[in-house]
Amino acid sequence: MSEEGGEIAHRHGSSPAAPASLPDGDDLLREILLRLLPEPSSLPRASAVCKRSRRLVTDPKFLQRFRTRHGKKPPLLSVFRCLDNFVFIPILDPPDRISPECFSLHSANQVLRCRHGRVLVKCRLRKEAVVCEPISGEQRCVTISPEFNMGFFNGTVVCAAGDLGHVHGGCHSSPFKVVLVCMCREDNRALACVYSSETGIWGNVISTAAPCELWDMGAPATLVGNALYWLYMSNGMLEFDLDEQSLSVITGPPITDDFRRRQIIQVEDGDVGLVTLSYPSFQMWERKVNCHGVATWFVRKTVGIHNILGLPSQLEEWERGMESILGYTEDTDAIFIHVDSNVYMA
Structure with a gap:
């Protein structure tokens, strides 16, 4: 009896090992998604599986981890040709290939800039610019501010998302800004104006303090930090500070090329x-x-x-x-x- 009681006491005195904690369902799926190949079609295809996957792959923190893990720059998706007509030429093979049929702009005159997953094109006859998203096929027409000379203006598009950890390239639903520059006919000063997709309106027209010879064709803007730069015909650049909303002329290096x-x-x-x-x-x-x-x-x-x-x-x-x-x-x-x-x- 005592031995049996002791045996019973021994059994009751020993705590069974606690079961190992299982990972959270989101954490487990997130780790699986992080191991997908860093190809353009990987995350869009994963997001189509279910709402849960779509929520995870569109999260800015996940996109940042995905980009950091693979350390790979986004690939070149396509090139544009504008001779007799406007042609979108895909470069990648299926399933990463973007169909030319989803990106058609018969009235486009010139590609102004491609950036952050968007393309800005000029439609002179319709007096508007069009912001296109080749991956989703969406297009948004922006009527040009009347202060601008339709025959001579340049421009660019930038993502306007300012949240911490935002990853450009996966931001097709984020707000954007269109920045246009042109020459003032009266005094040859450069003018700039910013359109916000959030408000749907153009801001105030900004001008340089000094005249400059702004180049229109073949000189798209370059984004450096939070400023945009354009070449102009003499030895210099046009700088538009997105934070300060200021437009200025910068002297270039001493070159004659x-x-x-x-x-x-x-x-x-x-x-x-x-x-x-x-x-x-x-x-x-x-x-x-x-x-x-x-x-x-x-x-x-x-x-x-x-x-x-x-x-x-x-x-x-x-x-x-x-x-x-x-x-x-x-x-x-x-x-x-x-x-x-x-x-x-x-």
């Missing part, structure tokens, strides 16, 4: 820079501003493009002077150049 061989970029330090093409090399300039507000340009580095792209060290006589910089993508930090009737990405 053809305008078609220059491109504003963002350098590694986050400063504004300028790349000049002097075949067979690129020269990269950087602008530094000291504590007294004095700006200085200096050559950061020189790179031989024939070593990178496998191009000849010298061009044929008839090819010389025809090379040019066609554009620059901020997300992938790539420059497109035209050499020998071909386009290269460096």
